Amino acid sequence: MGPSRGRRYSLLALMLAGFGIILFRLVTLQVLQAAELTARADRQHQKSVTLEGARGTVIDRHGKVLAMNVEVPSIFGVPTSLDNPANAARFLSPVLHIRREEIEKKLRQEKHFVWLARKIEPEQGHRLEQLSIDGIGMVMEGRRFYPKGPLLAHVLGFVGMDGIGLEGLERRYETQLHGEKRMTILQRDALGRTVFPKGLREQVPAAGHALTLTIDEVIQYIAEKELEQAVDHSRAKSGTIIVLEPQSGAILAMAVSPRFDPNAVAALTADRWRNRALTDTYEPGSTMKVVVAAAALEERVMMPGSMLFGENGRMTVASTTIHDHEKLGWMTFAEMIQKSSNIGAAKTGMLLGESRLYRYLQAFGFGQRTDVDLPGEVAGLLKSPREWGRRSLASISMGQEVGVTPLQMVSAVAAIANDGVLMKPYVVSGMRDQKGQLVKETLPHVKRRVVSPVTARTLTTILEGVVTSGTGTKAAIPGFRVAGKTGTAQKVDPRTGAYSSALSVGSFVGFVPADSPRLAMIVVIDEPQGEAWGGVVAAPVFRRVGEQVLTYLGVSRDDQVKIAMVAPQ
Amino acid sequence: MKSVVITAGLCLVFFFVWERVDIVRLGYHIERLKAQKVLLERERDQLQVKFSALTAPERIAKVATDKLGMVPPQQGQVLIVHPQQAPPPSLEQVRIARTISTAKGER
Numbered sequence: 283m284g285p286s287r288g289r290r291y292s293l294l295a296l297m298l299a300g301f302g303i304i305l306f307r308l309v310t311l312q313v314l315q316a317a318e319l320t321a322r323a324d325r326q327h328q329k330s331v332t333l334e335g336a337r338g339t340v341i342d343r344h345g346k347v348l349a350m351n352v353e354v355p356s357i358f359g360v361p362t363s364l365d366n367p368a369n370a371a372r373f374l375s376p377v378l379h380i381r382r383e384e385i386e387k388k389l390r391q392e393k394h395f396v397w398l399a400r401k402i403e404p405e406q407g408h409r410l411e412q413l414s415i416d417g418i419g420m421v422m423e424g425r426r427f428y429p430k431g432p433l434l435a436h437v438l439g440f441v442g443m444d445g446i447g448l449e450g451l452e453r454r455y456e457t458q459l460h461g462e463k464r465m466t467i468l469q470r471d472a473l474g475r476t477v478f479p480k481g482l483r484e485q486v487p488a489a490g491h492a493l494t495l496t497i498d499e500v501i502q503y504i505a506e507k508e509l510e511q512a513v514d515h516s517r518a519k520s521g522t523i524i525v526l527e528p529q530s531g532a533i534l535a536m537a538v539s540p541r542f543d544p545n546a547v548a549a550l551t552a553d554r555w556r557n558r559a560l561t562d563t564y565e566p567g568s569t570m571k572v573v574v575a576a577a578a579l580e581e582r583v584m585m586p587g588s589m590l591f592g593e594n595g596r597m598t599v600a601s602t603t604i605h606d607h608e609k610l611g612w613m614t615f616a617e618m619i620q621k622s623s624n625i626g627a628a629k630t631g632m633l634l635g636e637s638r639l640y641r642y643l644q645a646f647g648f649g650q651r652t653d654v655d656l657p658g659e660v661a662g663l664l665k666s667p668r669e670w671g672r673r674s675l676a677s678i679s680m681g682q683e684v685g686v687t688p689l690q691m692v693s694a695v696a697a698i699a700n701d702g703v704l705m706k707p708y709v710v711s712g713m714r715d716q717k718g719q720l721v722k723e724t725l726p727h728v729k730r731r732v733v734s735p736v737t738a739r740t741l742t743t744i745l746e747g748v749v750t751s752g753t754g755t756k757a758a759i760p761g762f763r764v765a766g767k768t769g770t771a772q773k774v775d776p777r778t779g780a781y782s783s784a785l786s787v788g789s790f791v792g793f794v795p796a797d798s799p800r801l802a803m804i805v806v807i808d809e810p811q812g813e814a815w816g817g818v819v820a821a822p823v824f825r826r827v828g829e830q831v832l833t834y835l836g837v838s839r840d841d842q843v844k845i846a847m848v849a850p851q
Numbered sequence: 852m853k854s855v856v857i858t859a860g861l862c863l864v865f866f867f868v869w870e871r872v873d874i875v876r877l878g879y880h881i882e883r884l885k886a887q888k889v890l891l892e893r894e895r896d897q898l899q900v901k902f903s904a905l906t907a908p909e910r911i912a913k914v915a916t917d918k919l920g921m922v923p924p925q926q927g928q929v930l931i932v933h934p935q936q937a938p939p940p941s942l943e944q945v946r947i948a949r950t951i952s953t954a955k956g957e958r
Contacts (some may be wrong), residue, residue, distance in 0.1 A: 503908035772874035
């Protein structure tokens, strides 16, 4: 064995050792550590992101946008990678409009991530981009915008910071409005750029459904403007106006005062954003006489010309005295409604009897929800005849001992306008997916017939008399036939538990034009100061809103000149 | 023959490499376009919100009254005209019309 052979073996051994090491390393990497290393590579190459489809838009009946989502910047800080938090806070403070000390305090925390400001204005984002501060980052988040400000706020509601509907339609239709959430894995390169993921076939998460409302933004504006004015003028606590189409139950406007801006709800309390049109009940007072009259006419207990004695303004029932606002003697049934006689209404109720009156109150929808597609609706208060006292029949006939919502009352009167058919009120007429395809359509829903068409028309004539020569003359709209009823109800003073002489609710409910109704409307003014009669505080609001809305809808006045297009001869 | 096979092989290798590179290049291009689409959609949404805010009836009424000095129409100042459907022409009218058109045709 020569030296050359020995070198050859040595070389061979060296090579084998080398290959052995490589093989060992290969087995270690590819077999023993395979799972861990694959996972590490995936972590570096892949980025999992949760994509969320945009929240659905809300539009009015003419396609005007009332609520929509826009991507806006949210600003975060990474305190662990900031060298000089004080300096960063000094630059950020004027852009974010947050105190410098507050920002600095957040940036000095021992955290990897802190929110500095969420869902800020796009312009602020642009300014921050230009500043380009190390350790300060920006992500885009969907923010809900209500471009019309306070318009329709009580119906629309609002969403929380996390984009979930908290009030109004936003809450009622949360499931349909919110976009689809989907987790997606993206491949990225060494620079962090996304590299052709399953890109071409990647499915973008679906946006939420868009809601089309029955509301008309112009009618809503008219109602809100007039209501604000009336509430201010009478220094009332609050007010409500509902305008609906009697034939379909579609709500055209629902105004509540005081208003609020859903773009800035953080500083407000629930009292401000509660939709009083369906969450608050009140004793309707004389507007309830519409239902009593309908029942009496339908049951043929009364005819428009039936005579009633007004007891000269005072009548004793169950050891209590019922008063009228004026001393009335003999009067017809129609005059009793037009002059809003409590005594006449009480007598009519007594003639009807407990079970019949109760049956009609239920049929007209009192004591139960209207099932309108808005959250928070209450059923009101309608006790069963078993719980009625000796005075209840008389009291309920004049609108006491019963709690109703403005929506219940306007629906009931709309049934008279609709030839005696009660419709279900609704706000959302349709739902469309992101491609614009109709997913769901709400069609008018008949609840039941409450009185015959003949009764409805007879009562309409009587209610026209309320406006032409009764308590509701201030609701008269020149050129149109208006039918309606005033209501003034004392409120129970929470301190004494008795009816207050100072607290009351003035209302007017009616429809126009009486012969071919286009609108049914209720105006409720809660706790007006000074003169509180419904005919004084609410009826003029009905006129002002009705006049403007009828003009807007292009409804001709009765005395309007009609121009016929006749072919030349 | 051998050189043809080698050339074809090389061509295949080059084609494969070129294809892979092009896929990556197009991938980046697609991503850039997607990002651009997102930005444009965001801008569109922002403009839509702005448009919606600017066309709010409350704002229009304010501009009309405060800036332009307009006032709401008073009672009786709005006349709504509904053109009524013309009644179908009588036989006499049809006859006259025919006579006129025939006379025109003759000229």
